[in-house]
Amino acid sequence: MQHATIFGGFGGQGLLFAGHLLAQAAVLEGRDVSWMPSYGPEMRGGTASCTVIVADHPIGSPIVDAADSVVALNPPSLAKFEPILVPGGLLVLNASLIEAQPQRTDRDVLALPCTALARISGDDRMVSVVALGGLVGRTGIVGADAVRRALSDLIGVKRPDLIAADLAALEHGLEQAGVLQRV
Amino acid sequence: MTTSTPDSRRRIYTRPQTLVDRSTHFCPGCGHGIIHRVVAEQLDEMHLTPRTVGVASVGCSVFLYDYLAVDVVESPHGRAPAVATGVRRVRPDAFVFTYQGDGDLAAIGTAEIVHAAARGEQISVIFVNNGIYGMTGGQLAPTTPLGERTSSSPTGRDARQAGYPIPITEMLALLPGVAYAARGSIADPAWIGKTKAMLKRAFEAQLAGEGFSIVEILSTCPVGWGLTPVESMEHVARDVVQTYPLGVLKDRPQARTANAPEG
Amino acid sequence: MTGSPELLAAPTPLAQPIHPVLMKGNEAMAEAAIQAGCDAYFGYPITPQAEILEWMARRMPELGRTFVQAESELGAINMALGAASTGARVLVSSSGPGISLMAEAMSYMAGSELPMVLINVMRGGPGLGSIGPAQSDYFQATKGHGHGDYRVPVLAPASIAEAMALVADAFELAERYRTPVMILADGVIGQMMEPVDPTYRTPPRRSADWALTGADDRPPRAVRSLQLQPEALEAHGRRLQAKFATIAECEVRWAGEQLEDAEIVIVAYGTSARVARTAIERAREDGLRVGLFRPITLWPFPSAALSAVAADRRAILVVEMSSGQMLEDVRLAIDGGFPIFFHGRTGGMVPTPGDVVEAARQAWAATGPDDEPDPLSLIELGERSSVVTR
Numbered sequence: 001m002q003h004a005t006i007f008g009g010f011g012g013q014g015l016l017f018a019g020h021l022l023a024q025a026a027v028l029e030g031r032d033v034s035w036m037p038s039y040g041p042e043m044r045g046g047t048a049s050c051t052v053i054v055a056d057h058p059i060g061s062p063i064v065d066a067a068d069s070v071v072a073l074n075p076p077s078l079a080k081f082e083p084i085l086v087p088g089g090l091l092v093l094n095a096s097l098i099e100a101q102p103q104r105t106d107r108d109v110l111a112l113p114c115t116a117l118a119r120i121s122g123d124d125r126m127v128s129v130v131a132l133g134g135l136v137g138r139t140g141i142v143g144a145d146a147v148r149r150a151l152s153d154l155i156g157v158k159r160p161d162l163i164a165a166d167l168a169a170l171e172h173g174l175e176q177a178g179v180l181q182r183v
Numbered sequence: 184m185t186t187s188t189p190d191s192r193r194r195i196y197t198r199p200q201t202l203v204d205r206s207t208h209f210c211p212g213c214g215h216g217i218i219h220r221v222v223a224e225q226l227d228e229m230h231l232t233p234r235t236v237g238v239a240s241v242g243c244s245v246f247l248y249d250y251l252a253v254d255v256v257e258s259p260h261g262r263a264p265a266v267a268t269g270v271r272r273v274r275p276d277a278f279v280f281t282y283q284g285d286g287d288l289a290a291i292g293t294a295e296i297v298h299a300a301a302r303g304e305q306i307s308v309i310f311v312n313n314g315i316y317g318m319t320g321g322q323l324a325p326t327t328p329l330g331e332r333t334s335s336s337p338t339g340r341d342a343r344q345a346g347y348p349i350p351i352t353e354m355l356a357l358l359p360g361v362a363y364a365a366r367g368s369i370a371d372p373a374w375i376g377k378t379k380a381m382l383k384r385a386f387e388a389q390l391a392g393e394g395f396s397i398v399e400i401l402s403t404c405p406v407g408w409g410l411t412p413v414e415s416m417e418h419v420a421r422d423v424v425q426t427y428p429l430g431v432l433k434d435r436p437q438a439r440t441a442n443a444p445e446g
Numbered sequence: 447m448t449g450s451p452e453l454l455a456a457p458t459p460l461a462q463p464i465h466p467v468l469m470k471g472n473e474a475m476a477e478a479a480i481q482a483g484c485d486a487y488f489g490y491p492i493t494p495q496a497e498i499l500e501w502m503a504r505r506m507p508e509l510g511r512t513f514v515q516a517e518s519e520l521g522a523i524n525m526a527l528g529a530a531s532t533g534a535r536v537l538v539s540s541s542g543p544g545i546s547l548m549a550e551a552m553s554y555m556a557g558s559e560l561p562m563v564l565i566n567v568m569r570g571g572p573g574l575g576s577i578g579p580a581q582s583d584y585f586q587a588t589k590g591h592g593h594g595d596y597r598v599p600v601l602a603p604a605s606i607a608e609a610m611a612l613v614a615d616a617f618e619l620a621e622r623y624r625t626p627v628m629i630l631a632d633g634v635i636g637q638m639m640e641p642v643d644p645t646y647r648t649p650p651r652r653s654a655d656w657a658l659t660g661a662d663d664r665p666p667r668a669v670r671s672l673q674l675q676p677e678a679l680e681a682h683g684r685r686l687q688a689k690f691a692t693i694a695e696c697e698v699r700w701a702g703e704q705l706e707d708a709e710i711v712i713v714a715y716g717t718s719a720r721v722a723r724t725a726i727e728r729a730r731e732d733g734l735r736v737g738l739f740r741p742i743t744l745w746p747f748p749s750a751a752l753s754a755v756a757a758d759r760r761a762i763l764v765v766e767m768s769s770g771q772m773l774e775d776v777r778l779a780i781d782g783g784f785p786i787f788f789h790g791r792t793g794g795m796v797p798t799p800g801d802v803v804e805a806a807r808q809a810w811a812a813t814g815p816d817d818e819p820d821p822l823s824l825i826e827l828g829e830r831s832s833v834v835t836r
Contacts, residue, residue: 020468023468023639024468027466027468027641032641033468033639033640034638034639034640035468035638035639036634036637036638036639037637039493039494039633039637059640059720060720060721060722060723060724060725060726060727060799061720061721061723061725061798061799062638062640062717062720063634063717063796063798064798065798065800066800232661233661233662234660234662235661236532236660238528245672246672248666248668252661253666254659254667254668255658255666255668255669255670256527256528256558256658256668256669257554257558257669257670257671258524258527258554259524259527259551259554262521262527262551265516265517265521265522265524265525265528266524266527266528266531267528268514268525268528269486269524269525269526269527269528269531269536270528270531270532270658271528272486272512272525272529273485273512273532273534274532274659294517294521295517295520295521297517298516298517
């Protein structure tokens with residue numbers, strides 16, 4: 001099994017962090033994983049992206065020409081990454097920012113009001129964590145509990161004040177994916 | 184090494200231990216021989232030789248290791264202050280000096296000297312300024328005084344064409360990392376003595392962790408200048424000092440740089 | 447550099463964790479150097495390697511070791527030269543434009559026989575180029591950098607775990623042979639994260655009877671490259687060349703994957719080799735028997751091994767993130783044996799597995815067992831790549 005996800009959005013929407021969370025969750029499950037960011041000037045205010053591949057075997061190319069899932073947090077990243085989604089792949093959209101409809105029909109769409117749900121969770125910055133909840137809930141790339149533990153690993157020590165909001169955002173995403181939480 | 188000295192005579196002058204007993208490759212009347220000797224005397228008097236790493240630069244003084252009995256690392260042209268930084272940072276017990284000419288320090292190595300000074304590196308810089316590139320055949324140096332003829336300013340340095348001489352030691356003295364900056368000369372015995380005292384103070388500044396220290400020494404290049412050795416000394420004492428006044432430019436014994444290695 | 451929370455663990459995670467940990471390539475290489483006993487690091491910010499500098503800025507002072515952010519790459523590598531002359535274990539890192547500035551001191555250090563490890567996290571060139579990942583400095587690393595007649599071992603990691611191991615190996619090689627050693631990584635290796643087993647290796651220290659420690663009860667020492675007498679410099683050069691010959695004989699490294707039955711052998715290093723690995727899986731699903739020959743030492747290049755591996759194959763396909771630099775070494779190794787094809791992307795673009803599969807397919811199609819390939823043919827593979835036969 002190998003699953004490649006591309007996260008795209010504005011710098012500051014936390015998409016690198018969401019990708020890191022997914023990667024850390026995969027590590028906790030004993031999987032191989034690669035996390036490859038776009039880097040450089042585009043990180044400083046423009047559109048950024050990262051590619052996370054989770055696999056049950058050693059990963060070859062960390063760069064993909066086709067994504068199994070795309071998480072688009074802003075309109076430019078929908079336009080950029082929708083074309084390389086595999087047929088039947090999952091498109092997670094931040095419906096709070098993206099009004100345009102996807103062009104393709106051969107895919108699963110999960111349109112989440114990520115920004116709104118992040119606000120409900122207690123912190124506007126958790127947009128990407130909501131989206132990650134949707135992605136994980138719908139695809140099962142990794143287990144939800146691994147993501148919760150990954151959250152604890154990555155920010156539990158440094159920013160314990162953010163844990164509650166992050167967890168709430170994750171749960172909102174999981175719920176919206178229409179999947180029961182796994183304990 | 185004299186083996187017998189009649190009781191009636193007192194030996195007042197001998198070769199310093201740190202000065203290797205050999206003929207130099209320097210031209211007649213070149214100032215490097217005097218400066219090498221003064222540096223060696225000062226290292227001996229402060230018992231620094233066993234802990235010294237000298238940094239040789241590119242130019243006529245490149246063969247420093249042939250004449251001074253200290254450990255020496257050769258650096259690329261202009262980079263001696265960076266090389267010295269590396270030595271001193273990993274060997275805080277070492278005494279580290281660079282020996283650089285004017286082309287090395289004030290042209291190709293300006294960035295390295297300015298930033299070593301700005302960082303307040305605990306090194307001592309011996310800056311030999313004769314206003315000419317001696318080794319490559321007597322071309323214009325950044326420190327060549329206006330009007331001076333060189334092989335690349337054949338009608339004399341013209342500011343409109345070649346700009347102005349750089350008073351780089353004065354510039355460095357402005358930097359907070361610099362503990363001591365002075366300009367001496369080897370043009371006459373009195374100034375040789377004063378210059379040696381400047382070296383002593385500069386070395387002390389390093390040993391006390393006060394910061395970066397530099398002694399600029401006005402020197403000669405009889406061959407490059409087309410003068411006799413005696414005329415060359417007179418030229419320094421009479422003319423060059425008009426562009427580069429002698430004296431202590433900065434002495435700040437009390438201050439220590441914020442990140443100075445202890446000791 | 448990111449807008450996300452601090453991505454990596456606190457600076458004291460060195461009690462060995464049980465699980466693999468995610469590490470970014472640049473930070474993993476920096477920590478590997480620290481654990482290898484690196485005494486001093488000197489650097490200057492440049493993308494895509496700035497995280498090495500930042501990691502060292504935090505870690506080295508914690509450990510009481512030397513860190514200086516220099517005024518330029520010239521300053522950084524000359525500080526390294528000075529520190530190395532005292533016998534210290536020294537690391538420097540940069541990317542293409544900075545490596546060009548460091549070329550001068552590389553030559554001096556090779557001539558003065560000073561050990562040092564230099565990491566180049568390659569970006570696109572020439573000139574300021576781009577910050578995207580590239581393999582455009584192969585010539586510079588293996589044939590060039592500074593002036594003069596010398597060689598420098600070059601190690602090319604294809605994963606973060608391998609990059610960490612190679613950093614320790616590089617220190618060992620540098621000290622064994624008294625030479626600078628270069629790690630040639632690229633923006634992908636530097637920027638990506640992978641799980642790594644956080645076990646490190648510290649090469650043993652060798653006695654350095656040449657190091658400048660002060661002439662205390664011993665004759666003075668000089669670390670120098672200058673030999674003005676032609677006879678002396680020629681003798682010095684011969685000694686250096688003998689050393690390079692020993693390295694070329696003893697230190698060659700490469701790895702092979704799925705070579706047993708391969709008809710097409712892809713030759714690729716670093717990130718290109720990772721892309722090739724995925725391409726090979728796909729090609730084999732389609733019945734195309736493709737294998738990978740991956741040089742780990744770029745100098746010394748594994749010429750003899752490649753020549754042996756290539757025997758009786760249908761074709762060689764070289765894949766690089768350049769316009770064909772390692773390709774020249776492959777041609778020298780094969781020495782006219784049979785067709786060599788090339789697929790390259792440049793400017794910060796990375797070959798995709800699909801492109802490489804297509805290149806392999808075309809190489810296969812152009813070399814039917816009954817057809818003699820036209821030695822003059824030049825086949826364009828779409829707008830991005832070319833396939834050439836020798």
